[in-house]
Amino acid sequence: MAAPMTIGYLNGEFADLTSLRIPVLDRGFLFGDAVYEVIPVYEGRPFRSEFHYQRLQRSLAQIHMEPVLDREQWGSLLRELIARNGSGSMAVYMQISRGAENTRNHLIPKGLTPTVFAMTAALKSRSPEVLERGLQVITRDDTRWGRCDIKSTSLLANILLYSEAHEQHAQECLLHRDGQLTEGSSSSVFVVKKGRVYAPPYGPEILPGTTRDLVAELCEANGTPVREGPIDMTELAEADEIWIASATRELLPVTRVDGHPVGDGHPGPLWRAIDARFQDYKQESAND
Numbered sequence: 001m002a003a004p005m006t007i008g009y010l011n012g013e014f015a016d017l018t019s020l021r022i023p024v025l026d027r028g029f030l031f032g033d034a035v036y037e038v039i040p041v042y043e044g045r046p047f048r049s050e051f052h053y054q055r056l057q058r059s060l061a062q063i064h065m066e067p068v069l070d071r072e073q074w075g076s077l078l079r080e081l082i083a084r085n086g087s088g089s090m091a092v093y094m095q096i097s098r099g100a101e102n103t104r105n106h107l108i109p110k111g112l113t114p115t116v117f118a119m120t121a122a123l124k125s126r127s128p129e130v131l132e133r134g135l136q137v138i139t140r141d142d143t144r145w146g147r148c149d150i151k152s153t154s155l156l157a158n159i160l161l162y163s164e165a166h167e168q169h170a171q172e173c174l175l176h177r178d179g180q181l182t183e184g185s186s187s188s189v190f191v192v193k194k195g196r197v198y199a200p201p202y203g204p205e206i207l208p209g210t211t212r213d214l215v216a217e218l219c220e221a222n223g224t225p226v227r228e229g230p231i232d233m234t235e236l237a238e239a240d241e242i243w244i245a246s247a248t249r250e251l252l253p254v255t256r257v258d259g260h261p262v263g264d265g266h267p268g269p270l271w272r273a274i275d276a277r278f279q280d281y282k283q284e285s286a287n288d
């Protein structure tokens, strides 16, 4: 049996997660001055790790931080953390903050030593019920900041929106700005209409999703390429299928939006086709 997932990493040290400590003046703690990644791991192997590495580098650059880990350090940190946590399937959470100063300061200080933290969490397998019935979602105004392309740990708006969805017995909250769909509170979104797959355009309003990019590759291979462009919220009512995608949830069908059925109210055929490709891809990457 896999060892319990309790070994974390902090600034070069691996130790029991609950024993790791950061200084109270860490800017990640004070300001949310930090970025993060969530990397799925299947049977001990990080999935699409290079894409997470690249997005982390991009997030750091966008908040004016130097690269913190080179590829080799990234790879060996992941490998060791995964091994110490039993080498099974899990999600690695990695966070890099700007570090701790000796005071609270709005100005970005120079020369701080970044805080690098990582841990693992259980990767919940998708329940047969969700695959059979699909997800319910609510829609809300996108109350987040204007740089959602940065994978920042400042997630207050996201957690409020996600929690509101749960209070409404829904499993995700789809967001909109000026009447246009952006993304989920913790996922990317796709809309299918008449056999065509649409996704909101990349820009400052949404996170470039690693899972979305893989789904785009799989859609291309399926002969149903993803078309990027603005999606008006009124189009959701006419959609045949809606999907959400994330590193921890993979690709899931949405079958109810604000209580109304999507298409015939069941997971759609195109979702089944692309999800089957997704599962094959996962299997292949576990074997290579």
Ligand code: PDD
Pocket (backbone or CB within 6 Å): 038, 183, 184, 185, 186, 187, 188, 207, 208, 209, 210, 211, 212, 245, 246, 247, 248
């Ligand atoms: N979140 N958009 C938002 C706002 C997200 O929080 C996420 C994922 C995504 C999908 O990105 P990816 O496919 O690379 O996971 C899109 C992660 C899983 C999280 O915060 O836990």
